[in-house]
Amino acid sequence: MNKTIYDAVKKIRQENIVSFHMPGHKYGRLPRKIEYQEFxxxxxxxxxxxxxxxxxxxxxxxxxxxxxxxxxxxxxxxxxxxxxxxxxxxxxxxxxxxxxxxxxxxxxxxxxxxxxxxxxxxxxxxxxxxxxxxxxxxxxxxxxxxxxxxxxxxxxxxxxxxxxxxxxxxxxxxxxxxxxxxxxxxxxxxxxxxxxxxxxxxxxxxxxxxxxxxxxxxxxxxxxxxxxxxxxxxxxxxxxxxxxxxxxxxxxxxxxxxxxxxxxxxxxxxxxxxxxxQTEKFGKKLMEDLLNNIYIFKRKVKNYKIFETSDPTKIFINTIDKGINGHDFAKLLRYKYNIQVEMSNYSGILMLCSICNVKKDFDLLYDAMNDIVEKNMFTLNSDDNYEYDGFFGYDEKVNYGGVEDKSVSDDGIKSLKKSKKIDLDFPSVIPDRRLSPRDAFDATKVSIDIEKSVGKVCGEFIIPYPPGVCIIAPGEIISEEIIDFIVKAREINMEINGMLSSDFSKIQIVDCD
Ligand SMILES: Cc1ncc(COP(=O)(O)O)c(C=O)c1O
Structure with missing residues (x-):
């Protein structure tokens, strides 16, 4: 049998990527280093x-x-x-x-x-x-x-x-x-x-x-x-x-x-x-080191805006203000610098750090972020394609922002375009509810064009990811604000979970007739 999962995970493992993502063990770094070899x-x-x-x-x-x-x-x-x-x-x-x-x-x-x-x-x-x-x-x-x-x-x-x-x-x-x-x-x-x-x-x-x-x-x-x-x-x-x-x-x-x-x-x-x-033996000391590394990293970073979080181990870096959307930035980090972020959205990237991250991880991240600035990627003309070293040799379809890639699984980045800044406000009003989530779940659904759905009872969850907030749930009334949001989210290729229609042109509503 062709072991597609095993082979893919093994390949990632051999690449030795720097992990700023879950799980917190960062590829077993701490347990492997300390003891438990038998495990x-x-x-x-x-x-x-x-x-x-x-x-x-x-x-x-x-x-x-x-x-x-x-x-x-x-x-x-x-x-x-x-x-x-x-x-x-x-x-x-x-x-x-x-x-x-x-x-x-x-x-x-x-x-x-x-x-x-x-x-x-x-x-x-x-x-x-x-x-x-x-x-x-x-x-x-x-x-x-x-x-x-x-x-x-x-x-x-x-x-x-x-x-x-x-x-x-x-x-x-x-x-x-x-x-x-x-x-x-x-x-x-x-x-x-x-x-x-x-x-x-x-x-x-x-x-x-x-x-x-x-x-x-x-x-x-x-x-x-x-x-x-x-x-x-x-x-x-x-x-x-x-x-x-x-x-x-x-x-x-x-x-x-x-x-x-x-x-x-x-x-x-x-x-x-x-x-x-491990937490009992080394947790406090390692956390002290981690917080120190994060503090030094944040202080050194001059060219990017970092969002102040209550938990310093979560680092959200704004990239869109510099002209690259977060998704493209995340791909650059991964395929050019071997650094994997936890999550990206259009505005930036989220790094999840744990006691298993070491100083070298932050140095590599800092160097990569600097290199991107030095290669002048943030001052591109929005109409120009920046031929970036040709570091990955694919040139097929253009993806949402500026990085061209062959597919999500292919690391085929060839050129970079400046991303436009887009204001995408989340719908501020929680929609009115007509049916309980369960009644809506059990009801018969029909699929209609989203433009025609205002005032209808929604039949599916619509959860833009990230951030993963449900903008409308089954049983709630669809408003114009929600449709406007979906249309705009579609334009920037935002991932939307829950919608049956893969191009987000249709919406499932509860068949009330
Ligand atoms: C806020 C929140 N709660 C709960 C969960 C579920 O956690 P688990 O993956 O451990 O089931 C998640 C998962 O991402 C989450 O983000």
Whole structure:
């Protein structure tokens, strides 16, 4: 068999790319360097199941139970009122399970508009009535988060809601105060679930905002794999025992049985233990070094605007002000300089740094960014094609911005054009809702031209990525503002998830006839 996946991943591995992307282990740099060679060389031997001598994640009694207790003590030493549960299907299954065990069918749920897809999916599964709180997004497309005041208002106006979902930090590393939101929600007996998928490293330094565990959230979910050295999907769920009683714990456990694999991976669980041990032994020192490297890098960078994030390990660099859109810039970095970013949008690039990044990574990034400036790529005429060394030899179709490439998988960059600056404001108003997400999901859909869809009930999710905020969800009324946004997004070849029509010319609506 032609091993397309294996071969592609092996090729990337051999290229030895500099990783500013997830997972946080950066190709196993730290675990490989320090110890655990046997884990790497005997990976199959660590892949086992529920046999004599192991344990059952869904009903842990021995080694998993003890390991979870040990990890809680290391990661959250002051929070012994919380139980820590390992998750082997990412924060996704932790979010879905904690919502499912906290609601009854048809309940109201208060959630931020930019929440993860798993929260929307929970609305579908339990036929929930979503009350959205608007998202602040900078003009570069960076998620700022939600105003505390808006959450409090949503809670005051919907005292019968059963759950409040908070996404903090945002993917871009921004936070906002949660203490008052949590206290207000608790005042009315609501559960508070905090999606902290991007904040698993917050305990490693005082410079970071505090985890919501310190403010008494009912459930907090963290993806260890995103920002710590851990295998992809390895995550944890923290449960506040002061608020979740034993019978509710039983309901949580049943919910995890629904949303999580019944075959928990010992590779993932071992990777969590290795990660926690490394964090305990070296985490604080390595984080200090990382923050120092980031500080020096930011101070040295003169030619680019860097967005100030609450979490300094997320670095958003504005490239469009210099004339290159973020997507083209990301390709240049990868195919010319062997540096892979976490994410690009039209305005710039997002770098995700972890304790596994070393000074050399930042030096290489700095040199690459300087080289791009020195090669004068930012002063190009918008009409001119800049023949850039011909460093990749393809010349087929012109992609959205200025870098010509053969396809996404081909590293065929040949020439560079200046990108125009485009103002693309996110629709500011959350659309009115006609049907619940579940009713809209179940309804018959028809596909119509988007230009003719204003006033109709939307039948699909429309999620421009990045930033990944849903601009309209099934059951909501399509407005002119939303159509204008989609048309403009199409012009700059923005990726839009959820739409059936691949060229975004048609939209699925609920057939109300
Ligand atoms: C804000 C947020 N929450 C939750 C998730 C899901 O995390 P996981 O990949 O661990 O399932 C993501 C994934 O990207 C995310 O960005």
């Amino acid at each position: 790497f060389s005997d990976i199959y031997e660590f892949d086992t199941t529920e046999i004599y001598g192991t344990d059952n994640l869904h009903n842990p009694k021995s080694i998993i139970k003890q390991s979870q207790i040990n990890s809680r003590k290391v990661l959250f030493p002051e929070s012994d009122n919380y139980d820590l549960i390992y998750l082997v299907n990412g924060s996704t299954c932790g979010i879905e399970s904690s919502i499912f065990c906290s609601v009854k069918k048809g309940d109201k749920i208060i959630l931020n508009r930019g929440c993860h897809q798993s929260v929307y999916n929970s609305c579908l599964v339990s036929d929930l009535k979503p009350i959205f709180v608007g998202e602040n997004i900078s003009k570069e497309g960076v998620f700022i988060g939600v105003e505390e005041r808006e959450y409090i208002e949503a809670i005051e106006n919907n005292k019968d809601a059963s759950v409040v979902i908070i996404t903090r930090p945002t993917y871009y590393g921004m936070v906002f105060d949660v203490e008052n939101i949590i206290a207000k929600a608790h005042e009315y007996g609501m559960r508070v679930i905090v999606d902290e998928a991007h904040g698993a490293h917050f305990n490693l330094h005082d410079i970071f905002p505090k985890s919501s565990v310190y403010f008494g959230a009912d459930f907090v979910i963290q993806s260890l794999h995103k920002t710590l050295p851990c295998f992809t999907q390895a995550s944890v769920l923290l449960v506040n025992r002061d608020r979740i009683n034993r019978s509710e714990m039983g309901k949580l456990s049943s919910s995890l049985n629904i949303f999580e694999s019944s075959s928990p991976s010992y590779l993932l669980m071992s990777s969590i233990e290795i990660c926690v041990e």
